[in-house]
Amino acid sequence: MNQNQLFRSTRWRLAGWYAGVMGLILGVSGFGVYEAIAHAHRVSADQELKSVAGMLHDSLEPTLRQPGRLETAAKRRLPNLCLMRDRTVDNQTQSTLGEFCTAERHTSPAHRLSAIHQGDYFIRFFDKSGQLIAQSGSPPQQLSTELIPENATEQSLLTLKDTSGLRYRHLVLALDTPTNQPWGYLQVGRSLADFDDYLASVRIMMLLGLPLAMLLVGVAAWWLAELAMRPIYQSYQQIQQFTADAAHELRTPLAAIRATVESVLRLACISEAESRETLQVIERQNYRLSQLVSDLLLLSRLDRKIQHNQWHLCCMQDLLNDIEEELAALAMTQQIKLTTDIQVDQPIQVLGDEEQLYRLIFNIVVNALHYTPAGGQVKVSLDCRDQWVLIHIQDTGIGIAPEHQKHIFDRFYRINSDRARVSGGSGLGLSIARAIAQAHQGTIQVHSESGKGSQFTIRLPKSV
Numbered sequence: 071m072n073q074n075q076l077f078r079s080t081r082w083r084l085a086g087w088y089a090g091v092m093g094l095i096l097g098v099s100g101f102g103v104y105e106a107i108a109h110a111h112r113v114s115a116d117q118e119l120k121s122v123a124g125m126l127h128d129s130l131e132p133t134l135r136q137p138g139r140l141e142t143a144a145k146r147r148l149p150n151l152c153l154m155r156d157r158t159v160d161n162q163t164q165s166t167l168g169e170f171c172t173a174e175r176h177t178s179p180a181h182r183l184s185a186i187h188q189g190d191y192f193i194r195f196f197d198k199s200g201q202l203i204a205q206s207g208s209p210p211q212q213l214s215t216e217l218i219p220e221n222a223t224e225q226s227l228l229t230l231k232d233t234s235g236l237r238y239r240h241l242v243l244a245l246d247t248p249t250n251q252p253w254g255y256l257q258v259g260r261s262l263a264d265f266d267d268y269l270a271s272v273r274i275m276m277l278l279g280l281p282l283a284m285l286l287v288g289v290a291a292w293w294l295a296e297l298a299m300r301p302i303y304q305s306y307q308q309i310q311q312f313t314a315d316a317a318h319e320l321r322t323p324l325a326a327i328r329a330t331v332e333s334v335l336r337l338a339c340i341s342e343a344e345s346r347e348t349l350q351v352i353e354r355q356n357y358r359l360s361q362l363v364s365d366l367l368l369l370s371r372l373d374r375k376i377q378h379n380q381w382h383l384c385c386m387q388d389l390l391n392d393i394e395e396e397l398a399a400l401a402m403t404q405q406i407k408l409t410t411d412i413q414v415d416q417p418i419q420v421l422g423d424e425e426q427l428y429r430l431i432f433n434i435v436v437n438a439l440h441y442t443p444a445g446g447q448v449k450v451s452l453d454c455r456d457q458w459v460l461i462h463i464q465d466t467g468i469g470i471a472p473e474h475q476k477h478i479f480d481r482f483y484r485i486n487s488d489r490a491r492v493s494g495g496s497g498l499g500l501s502i503a504r505a506i507a508q509a510h511q512g513t514i515q516v517h518s519e520s521g522k523g524s525q526f527t528i529r530l531p532k533s534v
C-alpha cells in the first residue's frame with residue numbers, strides 16, 4: 071500500500087485526522103478530569119471550613135460576656151491560643167506573630183475541633199473595630215482587618231494570597247454576646263498549600279503524559295488508517311488486475327483479426343476460398359469478442375445487484391432436463407456419458423432469473439465435459455435438504471489441485487491457460503456461476519482430487 075502514492079498520502083492524511091481528533095478528545099477530557107478533581111477538592115475544603123467555622127462560632131458565642139474580651143471558657147476551647155499583648159501596635163506589626171502575643175496553654179481536657187489541629191488551619195479574633203485580639207494556628211502574613219467584610223454574617227468564603235504566593239481560604243463570622251451586643255469577629259481559615267501542591271502534581275502528570283499519549287495515539291492512528299484502507303486497497307488491486315486481464319483477453323482476438331486482415335491485404339489478389347477463410351477467422355474471433363463482452367456485462371450487472379422484479383419461480387427439474395438435452399451432442403462427441411439423476415418426485419422450485427440459473431448450471435456442466443477425457447462420466451443430480459436445493463455436478467475428469475481450488479472462482483483465472491484457450495474458456499465461467507449463485511443467496515462448493523475428478527455443489531434456497 072505504501073508504494074502507491076495515492077494510498078500513501080491518503081493514509082498519512084487519515085492518520086493525521088485520527089490523531090488530531092483523538093488528541094483533541096484526550097485534551098478536552100484531560101482538562102475536564104482536572105477541573106472535576108479541582109472542583110471536588112474545592113467543594114470538600116469549603117464544606118469542611120464552613121462546618122469548622124460554624125461549630126467554633128456556636129461553641130464560643132455563649133462564652134462571650136464582654137465585647138472584645140475572650141473569657142477563660144473560650145480560651146480553654148482553643149489550642150495554642152495566642153493573645154495580643156500590646157493592643158496599640160499597628161496592624162503591620164501585629165502580623166509578625168509570636169513576639170507580641172502570649173500563648174495560652176490549658177491542660178484541661180476541653181473539647182477541641184480536630185480539624186484545627188491539622189496545622190493548615192488558623193483562627194483569629196477581632197474586636198468590633200477590627201483590632202486583632204487573639205489568634206491560633208499559622209495565619210498568612212498579610213491578613214489584616216481590611217479583610218473583614220462589612221456584612222460578615224453572610225459567611226462569604228474568600229480566597230487570599232500572601233506575599234509568598236500561598237493561597238488561603240477563609241471565612242469571617244460576626245460574634246455577639248448573649249445580650250445581643252456585637253462582640254467582634256471570628257475569622258477561620260485554612261491554607262490551600264496542600265491542595266495547590268496536589269493540583270500542581272496532577273498538572274505535571276498530565277503535561278508529561280500528554281506527549282506520551284499523543285505518541286501512542288499517533289502510532290495507533292497510523293495502524294488504524296492502514297486497517298481501514300486495507301479492504302479499499304484490496305478491491306483497488308482487484309480492479310487493476312481485472313482491467314489488465316480484460317484488456318489482455320480482448321487484445322487476443324483483436325490481434326488475431328488484425329494479423330489475418332494484414333496477411334490477406336499483403337496479397338496481390340485473393341481467391342474466393344482465401345477470402346472465405348479470412349472471413350471465417352474474423353467471424354470466430356468476433357464471436358469470441360462478443361462472448362467476452364457479454365460475460366463482462368453480465369458480471370458487472372450481477373455486481374450492481376440486479377432488480378428482482380424479473381424473478382419468478384423456476385422449476386429445477388425442467389432446467390436440468392434442458393441442459394442435458396443441449397449438451398447431449400457435445401457429450402457424445404467427446405465420448406462422455408452425461409446423466410441426470412433427479413432424486414425428488416415433486417417439482418423443486420427456486421425463485422430467480424431463469425436465464426441466469428440456466429447459465430449457472432450450464433457453465434459448470436460444460437466445464438465438467440471440457441475437463442473430462444473421453445470415456446469419462448459426468449453426472450448431474452438434484453436433491454433437496456431442509457430449505458435448500460442441492461445440485462451436484464460430478465465428473466471423472468482431470469481434477470483440480472488443492473492450491474488452485476481457492477482461485478478457480480476468480481475472474482480470468484485458468485489453471486492451464488493454453489488448454490483452457492483451446493477449449494474456448496476465458497476464465498470467466500466459474501466467476502459468473504458464483505456471482506449468479508450469490509445473487510440468488512446461494513453458494514457453490516468444490517471438492518476435487520487431481521486425476522480423479524471433481525464435484526461441484528450448487529446450493530440454492532428452495533422456494534416454498
Ligand code: ADP
Pocket residue numbers: 437438441465467468469470478479483484485486490494495496497498499500501524
Ligand atoms: P474456463 O472458461 O477457462 O473454463 P472457468 O472459470 O470456467 O474458466 O474455470 C476456471 C478454471 O477452473 C479452468 O481453467 C479449469 O482449469 C478449472 N476447472 C473448472 N472446472 C473444472 C473441472 N470440472 N475439472 C477440472 N478443472 C476445472
